[in-house]
Amino acid sequence: MHGRRFRRPGIIAAVAAILLGGAAAVTTDTAGAATVDPDAWYVLLNRNSGKALDVTGAATADGAKLVQWSRTDATNQQFQFTDAGGGYYKVRARHSGKVLDVYGRSVADGAAVVQWPDNNGTNQQFALADAGNGTLRLVNRNSGKSVAVQGAATADGAAVEQRSESAGTEQQWQLVRVDGGSTPPPPGSGPRQKVGFDRGWRFVRSDVPGAQNPGFDDSKWVPVALPHDFDAPYDVGGSKGGESFHVGVGWYRKHFTVPASWNGKHVEFESEGAFSVADVWVNGIKAGTHRGGYTGFAFDITGSVRPGDNEISVRVDNGWRPDLAPRTGDHQFSGGLYRDVFLTVTNDVHVAWYGTFVTTPALTNPAWDTSNAAYYRNIDLAQYPGEAELRANLAARRSNVRVQTEVRNDGSSAVDVSARQEVRRQGSDTVLATFGSPVRTLGAAATTTLDAVSGSLSNTAGMLQNLDLWAPNNPALYTVTTSLVVGGTVVDTYDSTFGFRSAQWKVDGFYLNGARTLLVGADVHQDHGGWSNAVTDSGIERDVRYVREAGMNFVRGSHYPHDPSFADATDPAGRHVLVREHVLGHRDRGAGARPGRPGRRLPRGRLSAEGGRPAGLRTEHNGQPARHDPGQPQPSVDHQLVDGQRGLLHVLGHPEQGQGARERPARLLPPARPHPQGGHGRCPARRPGPALGL
Numbered sequence: 001m002h003g004r005r006f007r008r009p010g011i012i013a014a015v016a017a018i019l020l021g022g023a024a025a026v027t028t029d030t031a032g033a034a035t036v037d038p039d040a041w042y043v044l045l046n047r048n049s050g051k052a053l054d055v056t057g058a059a060t061a062d063g064a065k066l067v068q069w070s071r072t073d074a075t076n077q078q079f080q081f082t083d084a085g086g087g088y089y090k091v092r093a094r095h096s097g098k099v100l101d102v103y104g105r106s107v108a109d110g111a112a113v114v115q116w117p118d119n120n121g122t123n124q125q126f127a128l129a130d131a132g133n134g135t136l137r138l139v140n141r142n143s144g145k146s147v148a149v150q151g152a153a154t155a156d157g158a159a160v161e162q163r164s165e166s167a168g169t170e171q172q173w174q175l176v177r178v179d180g181g182s183t184p185p186p187p188g189s190g191p192r193q194k195v196g197f198d199r200g201w202r203f204v205r206s207d208v209p210g211a212q213n214p215g216f217d218d219s220k221w222v223p224v225a226l227p228h229d230f231d232a233p234y235d236v237g238g239s240k241g242g243e244s245f246h247v248g249v250g251w252y253r254k255h256f257t258v259p260a261s262w263n264g265k266h267v268e269f270e271s272e273g274a275f276s277v278a279d280v281w282v283n284g285i286k287a288g289t290h291r292g293g294y295t296g297f298a299f300d301i302t303g304s305v306r307p308g309d310n311e312i313s314v315r316v317d318n319g320w321r322p323d324l325a326p327r328t329g330d331h332q333f334s335g336g337l338y339r340d341v342f343l344t345v346t347n348d349v350h351v352a353w354y355g356t357f358v359t360t361p362a363l364t365n366p367a368w369d370t371s372n373a374a375y376y377r378n379i380d381l382a383q384y385p386g387e388a389e390l391r392a393n394l395a396a397r398r399s400n401v402r403v404q405t406e407v408r409n410d411g412s413s414a415v416d417v418s419a420r421q422e423v424r425r426q427g428s429d430t431v432l433a434t435f436g437s438p439v440r441t442l443g444a445a446a447t448t449t450l451d452a453v454s455g456s457l458s459n460t461a462g463m464l465q466n467l468d469l470w471a472p473n474n475p476a477l478y479t480v481t482t483s484l485v486v487g488g489t490v491v492d493t494y495d496s497t498f499g500f501r502s503a504q505w506k507v508d509g510f511y512l513n514g515a516r517t518l519l520v521g522a523d524v525h526q527d528h529g530g531w532s533n534a535v536t537d538s539g540i541e542r543d544v545r546y547v548r549e550a551g552m553n554f555v556r557g558s559h560y561p562h563d564p565s566f567a568d569a570t571d572p573a574g575r576h577v578l579v580r581e582h583v584l585g586h587r588d589r590g591a592g593a594r595p596g597r598p599g600r601r602l603p604r605g606r607l608s609a610e611g612g613r614p615a616g617l618r619t620e621h622n623g624q625p626a627r628h629d630p631g632q633p634q635p636s637v638d639h640q641l642v643d644g645q646r647g648l649l650h651v652l653g654h655p656e657q658g659q660g661a662r663e664r665p666a667r668l669l670p671p672a673r674p675h676p677q678g679g680h681g682r683c684p685a686r687r688p689g690p691a692l693g694l
Contacts, residue, residue: 036128040177041078041094043071047135047172049154050438052077055115056157060096063103066113066160068149072456073178073435081128088125088141090118099124100138100147102162107143110150113160133416134439134488135172137165146171174418176436192492193345197269198226200254201337205230207249212281212313218253228252229336229534230318245334252314252337258305266346266410267305269312270298270353272339272563275533276324279315291324293333294560298344298353302410329559331525338533339563348411349486351494352447355406358480362399362457363502365390367511385457390502394514398463399500401433402453405482409442417442418485419450423464426477426497433464469513470499470614472553475574477614497571499614521554522547526562537565544569571614 044053046068054069058076071077075095082090091100093115101116102123118124123142131137138147145162152170163171202221210216231245258267269280269287276293279286282304290297304310318335326333344353365384368376385393393399405419416439423433437450455462468476477499484492504511510519524543528535540563547555553574557566 036081036089037177038080038082041080043073043077043176043178044079044138045071045174045176045438046149046170047131047133047174047439048149048152048169049158051154051156053079053160053173055093055096058095059115060098062098062116063114064096066100066115067156068153068158068160069156070456071453072459073454073462074456074459078178084120084125084141086141088127090124091126091138092118100126102140102143102145105142106162107145109145109161109163111143111162113147113162131172133172133441134418134485135169135174137171138173139165147173174439177434192350192494193343195343195345197254197256197341197343200256201226201228201252202254203228203250203252205246205248205250207315208251211251211253212279212284212286212315214284214311216253216311216313221251221253224252226341227336227338227534227536229334229338229532230316231332231334232336232532232534233530245332247319247335249315249317249319250335252316254312256310256312256343258307258310260307262305262345263307265302266300266348266350267302268298268344268346268353269301270296270342270344271337272296272341274314274316274337274339275318275333275335277317277319277321278337281313283310293318293326293335294562296339296564300410326560332527332532334532336532336534338535340537340565347491349407349409349415349417349442349484350492351482351484352406352408355408356480356482356494356496357404357406358496358498359402360399360498360500361385361402361453362393362460362463363390363500365502365504367504367506389457391514393460393463394469394502396460396465397467397469397500398460398465399467400453400455400457400459400463401435401480402451403480403482403496405437405450405452405484405494406447407442407450407484408447409444412444414441414443415486416440417448417450417491419452420483420485420490421452421454422481422483423454424479424481425468426479432478464500467500470501470571470574471513472574475572475614476500477571497568499571501614517553519554521552521556522550523556523558524562524566525558526560526566535563537563537568540565541569544573548573 045051046053049068050071051068052071054067055076056065056067056069058074069077076093078094079100080092080094082092084090092098093100096115098115099118101114101121103112103114105121105123116124121142123140125141126138126147127141129137129139129146139145140147140162143162144165146165148161148163148168148171150159150161152168165171201224202218203224204211204218204221211218230250269282271278271290273294273296274290276291278290278297280288280290280299282301283306285304287299287301287304288297290299314337316335316337318333320327320333361383362385365387366379367387368379368381370376370381401421401423403419403421407417407419409415409417418439419437421433421435422431424431433454435452435454437452440448440450442448454464468474470476477497480496480498482492482494482496483490502511502513509516511517524547526535527533528539531539544555544566555570
């Protein structure tokens with residue numbers, strides 16, 4: 001429904017799309033009049049603390065005080081704006097039907113804000129004043145003073161009062177629509193683009209000096225499309241048993257056109273995998289080096305591209321190195337740009353590469369062994385529902401959703417940014433839940449994480465209800481759309497696939513959605529006959545389909561992180577996935593390993609920024625013990641126990657550093673959504689299936 005329009009000159013300015021929720025909390029028309037939907041319900045988040053305006057104790061009595069409290073989306077945190085005339089509103093609490101009131105009609109600083117029956121008093125009427133940064137001040141008509149958190153406190157239960165206007169963020173509130181409204185904030189100057197970049201390459205299987213230079217003559221090179229392997233067509237037989245594959249360097253070059261519409265945009269070159277050391281140049285400018293043949297990488301090429309014709313050169317080397325996995329194994333380690341590549345074009349403020357992390361907290365109970373505190377010394381058990389609560393949530397098929405979004409500002413000035421999240425059933429336009437993060441100031445050339453939760457564990461009525469739980473015989477998937485909002489304008493959107501399901505490892509076996517489940521499956525390698533490792537997405541989907549047709553519900557990605565399309569295939573196919581964290585031959589001392597530096601300490605592994613997919617169960621540690629970083633917690637078993645809700649293990653990785661690539665230390669991944677296979681480095685946009693899926 002369209003909101004009514006009210007004008008209040010001098011107070012309501014061009015207040016545009018202040019929201020975290022599904023609909024624009026406040027918009028303006030061409031005359032600059034503020035518009036708010038009188039039928040919508042909103043949560044008011046304080047900019048200083050990030051906490052919600054709350055009627056204390058969910059009281060319904062006259063005079064109950066207003067406080068701030070951690071956001072739950074309970075009805076005592078939901079308010080409706082009703083026209084009071086003259087550009088003012090009555091702010092009505094949903095649980096009690098009563099309105100906000102400055103107690104005793106006081107005009108003094110520090111007067112309490114309470115709830116009271118509607119009496120049309122001017123002390124119950126508030127104007128919405130633009131405070132900038134996507135926030136508003138609530139200005140009382142009787143006193144002219146603003147609603148504020150007492151003393152700029154950040155603690156739960158801090159009192160809400162009226163104060164003379166100031167620039168303090170404790171007087172600034174963000175309106176978050178929580179009723180599933182459909183009016184989005186206005187889009188920015190063009191959406192995110194992910195451009196397929198597989199066509200039009202030229203290749204030579206030798207090391208050619210100067211091939212990175214602009215204008216280099218590659219006319220005699222072979223035209224190829226990606227994915228491409230040094231040794232396709234792939235022959236594993238012959239008199240030498242397939243040992244004659246090329247070891248060394250290959251070069252790839254390509255011309256591409258940059259449109260004028262990309263001016264002012266942020267541009268990244270993304271590869272899902274190149275074996276095993278890749279150096280990238282754009283127009284002769286070095287973009288970066290990535291080490292590691294099984295993980296994706298992204299390089300910022302914004303400063304290197306220009307409107308019109310451009311050249312990109314990639315040098316790939318699959319030569320054996322003592323400090324880079326794999327160091328040994330009974331496989332051919334052929335080289336090439338053997339997975340898909342893309343150009344990603346965004347605004348300066350954007351979701352980072354694989355920058356979302358989605359979990360379903362109400363369905364997460366790892367069933368920790370609490371007989372010894374050492375087993376869970378790094379775990380806050382309070383963040384998980386108890387076993388009884390988990391069973392109740394499964395029976396009711398309900399859960400909340402948490403989305404952590406890594407946001408990057410590649411601009412030259414700081415911005416105030418928030419993240420709005422919308423949950424839908426995959427393939428549906430119906431929004432099931434809308435929620436968002438507090439506004440955060442993000443400096444230039446900086447990264448932050450915006451945390452948004454659809455509701456608390458205790459607020460079961462506010463959870464998504466009647467969910468379709470993911471299972472092998474019912475691979476139901478959902479999508480969360482992340483919208484970044486700066487100054488009331490959406491500057492980036494990013495979709496993440498996830499599922500609702502509970503995964504637990506107990507002493508008597510694996511439990512999916514509360515039911516003991518037998519896992520039956522097989523190993524899957526990434527190479528195909530004739531194609532070597534240069535396998536198309538359709539070929540990967542076919543492999544997963546064959547596993548399902550064979551009656552299996554489980555697949556182990558051997559022996560390395562797989563193409564992210566592998567996870568994309570397992571989620572809808574209902575196959576659990578075991579992600580291989582370590583790579584062949586990377587162990588302290590491997591029998592048959594070639595000379596190198598045996599016994600060297602391994603660095604901490606790096607897992608994707610994405611959460612575990614619904615199909616994912618966990619990450620597998622290498623078969624041989626690896627040395628731990630002395631500063632890190634020690635696992636009690638070789639295969640560290642999975643965090644049942646999360647679906648991934650915290651494990652060691654292997655050295656795959658990328659100069660110029662963004663990387664991070666290992667961390668546990670949630671089971672609710674996709675993470676990169678094998679998990680070192682972030683697997684790109686098409687995350688692998690749920691870490692340990694069925």
